[in-house]
Amino acid sequence: MARFAVIGAGNGGRALAGHLRLAGHDVVLYNRDVGDEYEQLLKPIAETGAIQLVGAIEGVARGVEVTTSLETAVKGANTVIVVVPAIAHQPLAAAMARYLAPGQTILLTPGRTFGAYEFLSVLRASGCAHRITVAETYSLPYAARLRPGNQVVVAQQKDWIPVATIPAADVHGVVETLRPLFPGLLPQEHVLYTSLLNLGAMFHPAGTLLNASRIELQGGGFPFYTEGMTPSVCQVIERMDAERRAIGARFGLDLPTAAEMTSKAYGVPGDSLYTVLRANTAYDVGRAPESLTHRYVYEDTNTGLVPMVSLADLVGVPAPTMRAMVELACAMTGTDFWQTGRDVRRLGLTYPDPAELIAVLRDGHVPGSAS
């Protein structure tokens, strides 16, 4: 049995920690101790050592360690699973760099767009020169939701979870370790594929910003994936999605549509996005944010739309609808996401030749570093 660190004790982190522990692994669950996060997220588990999973995975996981020390969490873990909003990847990598040891694996779930590459770049810039594997998936392996106490509802395990790593060849080791728990894991050739599967970037900003007036009037809380996703909202998403796929095509990738991804991940039928969303009962748990100051806007614009639009500009693919969504996010929140997001120029990923960019993402060469 291996030792896992799970970084982030929200819905997904608790579900993962409980699931890994039920499978017999040693698990340490980390969360920041900021404000009342410890009280809310870790204390109930610290007191009982138990997490109860209900739904698609059932059982009481006992003996889950908890910690607010990143060092305690990371040291000795074979695999560190990062389950925090992707806008926290950068400071987390900087803080984690000193505790890592050769041969450790970090899995970002989700990595959003260029998560693995950014994480590795920050590790290198923060002085970590060890051979580390950084993996990313496009989404969490579950649709999960916290309940009061230590209960986590796992509505459904996803059937289709592409995963890729830097260095690229390490993906098979990651799949071997984790597929017993997550049968949906599917190894991919490189992280450009997983980075361009960013479904959150398609769903979250559009679903939130195009319902902003309703969110402000009513305080959100309505069913996000059904009531929020009316035909015109779905049309905007499908247009952004076509732009995302056109970027992929420029790199020789045949990316699935958002409707196909949802259909595959949850095993629901349907052709159009609107049909699939209405058929997917696992999405019933998704509620609209209470305000625009939410990761559905900040995380997914910064780590999804901005990197995709900047990549589109780099390779000359039009992305007017994604660009429009970023502008809408800027206007509605007064934040300049073009400055704060994962722009390919800021990541140093401005290679003139598509094959060269893929090569960089495949072998993990971070320009300006020794590794």
Added chain:
Amino acid sequence: MARFAVIGAGNGGRALAGHLRLAGHDVVLYNRDVGDEYEQLLKPIAETGAIQLVGAIEGVARGVEVTTSLETAVKGANTVIVVVPAIAHQPLAAAMARYLAPGQTILLTPGRTFGAYEFLSVLRASGCAHRITVAETYSLPYAARLRPGNQVVVAQQKDWIPVATIPAADVHGVVETLRPLFPGLLPQEHVLYTSLLNLGAMFHPAGTLLNASRIELQGGGFPFYTEGMTPSVCQVIERMDAERRAIGARFGLDLPTAAEMTSKAYGVPGDSLYTVLRANTAYDVGRAPESLTHRYVYEDTNTGLVPMVSLADLVGVPAPTMRAMVELACAMTGTDFWQTGRDVRRLGLTYPDPAELIAVLRDGHVPGSAS
């Protein structure tokens, strides 16, 4: 007393026809006879010859002529007042060209952006070589609303109605004729000013598209200018509005903000757009469209946002938020407004020098025409 033709028998057209008739003018009210438009709009007036105004203007106007013949309406009218959605200006000008006589005045209310210039260009292209004055205002002189029967509620007469003409010097004659009825009329130096006051382009697409999910769920009908204009929607509008003013500044124009225009037009106080809209009781009558297939999207994108963005591009002023709104309109409706709108290139207004463009709009020289 003069003879007026009022083209379009909707809210604004009826209010105008009634108001002009109450002031003792001869008035002929025209509307197309398409489908049931005659039955709905003209027949009730044809049967009684009367229009009842209530609210800010009170009285029963008797002896208003009605017609579905454009020729009957236009011939012999000193002034032809056009009160139709601006997307109908082009076919209307083409149809009207043959009936016009030297010295007639056409007033577009509203003209939206480049309405007067487009109208004159189409008249010329359709063979009308007479000296015609084309005037435009940025909006209707009233907030008006039809009631069943022949009643029109005029919620308020606007206090501030800038007007300009092609040729520019003719504006004084127009003001002299109409100011007895509309004290708010204010002559401007040229139609670039009135074209860039397009308030509908700021309010209508944003208010509709950013409430699209609610419109689709509930069928619209909610108070457009209050419930629909939540803080984040107002922020988007204020950002578009800043872009509009930056275009004006490039031509030496100090344009009022949307909040200032609303404040001036209706005499309500307030600094921010949000405050002004909430204070303006005249806007209570404004209801959200029942669907996205509405002039609030089609008219104002084609004749407001597209011309302004294309002008911004011409003179190198950034207009990312207006552009985003056009993209949103394209995505939500499946219409390519970039192809259908009043692009400056399609209007032939691509002069490298700002002063030259103003000169063209001032003297009415339509390139490629004899006049």
